[in-house]
Amino acid sequence: MKLFLALITFFLSLNVLAAEPAKSAKLNKSRQLSKEQVAYTLEKAGFPREIVPVVTCLAEFESNFKPTAVNRHNTNNTKDHGLLQINDIWMKDCNLNEADLYNPLKNAKCALKIYKTQGLTAWVTYNKFKKTCLAYQIPNYNTKNIAEIIVRNNEVM
Numbered sequence: 175m176k177l178f179l180a181l182i183t184f185f186l187s188l189n190v191l192a193a194e195p196a197k198s199a200k201l202n203k204s205r206q207l208s209k210e211q212v213a214y215t216l217e218k219a220g221f222p223r224e225i226v227p228v229v230t231c232l233a234e235f236e237s238n239f240k241p242t243a244v245n246r247h248n249t250n251n252t253k254d255h256g257l258l259q260i261n262d263i264w265m266k267d268c269n270l271n272e273a274d275l276y277n278p279l280k281n282a283k284c285a286l287k288i289y290k291t292q293g294l295t296a297w298v299t300y301n302k303f304k305k306t307c308l309a310y311q312i313p314n315y316n317t318k319n320i321a322e323i324i325v326r327n328n329e330v331m
Contacts (some may be wrong), residue, residue, distance in 0.1 A: 207239045207278065211230060212257065214313050219282035221289070228294065229285070231307035235258045235299040241278045256281035258297070 214229045221229055236259040237243035245254040252262040257274035265271060268284035277280050294300040300307060
């Protein structure tokens with residue numbers, strides 16, 4: 175009988191432990207990323223290293239580094255999704271669905287496509303917080319000459 179109770183206790187403890195990761199995974203969906211995690215994601219998506227701090231700044235203003243952020247207040251009844259608040263109208267061009275836009279890497283890859291076609295001015299936050307974003311600092315990223323690099327490469331015009 176003691177063995178039976180010990181086995182039941184053991185299996186019940188396994189079941190509780192097995193349920194905990196699922197619960198924490200659910201909590202992670204609404205987590206806020208660090209600026210270093212966002213910078214790494216942007217670099218992995220293909221953004222040039224020189225521009226990563228500026229786009230990281232945009233992500234902070236756009237979503238507060240929350241991959242599940244949504245803006246439902248557009249005048250044209252569209253929504254903006256994820257880290258860089260990608261608008262619905264880009265889903266087809268980026269070959270993504272709405273759920274994909276909450277994946278930080280997929281969101282960043284779509285943002286790269288937008289950046290390559292429209293520059294940083296595609297984000298209203300860049301126009302509004304340009305000085306702040308050009309001076310944005312991330313450990314291990316050189317931002318001293320970022321404004322010169324952007325202008326020289328004609329990336330914001």
